Amino acid sequence: MNKPENRIDKIVSDLLHGRRLRLRGGDAEEKAAITAAAQLAAARQGPQRMNPAFRKRLEQALESAPKEPWMTRRAALVAGFGLAATAVAGGLVGRALEPAAIGQARVAGGPIDPIGGKWVDVAALSDLVEGRGKRVTAGGVGAFLFRRGDTVTAVTSICTHLPCELWWNGGAGSLDCTCHPASFTPDGKSTDPTYPLPTLNSVHVRVTAAGRVEVLGTA
């Protein structure tokens, strides 16, 4: 499946089925073929206009975005598109984008402290490869582990934009959102300076004397 013709056919197949582009490390070598495939797939669909529901959401967002010129872009996202997103994505998004957050960027990046948290064995230190993220779960807490020497850091596996699972993009060395074009560095910082998202929450992690990695999760 790693042959370029197989990888490209998977991308072509996704496009022909109307699915979003999901690329992996190594796909950059075929960037020309991929962009050509996207253009041909678009041509197959013919002239495109916005879906009425999407247009309505955009309209609501434009109408409800904050008026203050000093408002940050992130705050505008929270106040404007957040309201629209809430209408379609349900309560979880609603909590993240609740009205109290309007006017100030949502603070994130702090550690996750689960109620009744419990240290959960998730891996051996020797399982972790430097420079490569490893996805683990500790009960209800999902995290990506990163090793540097004998120390390990961890960030949540949930994007701070919409509650989608991140995946480790080895080619770019980043945690990429599966739902939107957003990505984060291994220490959780947004990679896009022009459209910064809140930093990923960190996850408590420790290495035992026996060389086991434990994450503070839930039972």
Added chain:
Amino acid sequence: MTADRPSEEPAAGSAEAGDVLQLPMAPRATDIALDELELVYAFIYARVGNRADAEDLTQQVALKAIPRLREGAPASAIRGYLFATARSVLGGFWSRRLGLSEAELHEDLALAVPQPPPSQERADTVQGILAELSDNYRRVLELRFLHGYSLKEVAAEMNSTVGAVKVMQLRALRAAAKVKVYP
């Protein structure tokens, strides 16, 4: 001092000297913005080939452009700004998805601002690309993309194997990418 104006609006066509006429309302700034964003959406869709990504990116463009849209500038004045923003957003999209710097992608990005209507121009462009390819390459891309054939169906149509069609598809896409796409 003049007397207070009556609270009722004057009937249409009954204005007298001194009355203030209510002129037809100008299109709302939001409506102008949405019409322009329709063009942006088509522009982006033509380059990413799927609705979900096109909606995300159009939303990003709208978000970034909100302050400019608020200025009440005419459509023609904000179009250039919107498309410049769209190109920037597209550059970020491809660079993140492919793990490349935007500089590396620069030559692949659409740089021309399309004039409406973009759709027919787009169709003509694709036909122009296909016309530049060898018969086999053109055929495999036509069957796969324009007619929606599966690999197996393409293989049957071309008296070939699925494996060979996959390789041909990749080579045809590489060749298509070398044909100048944008005017």
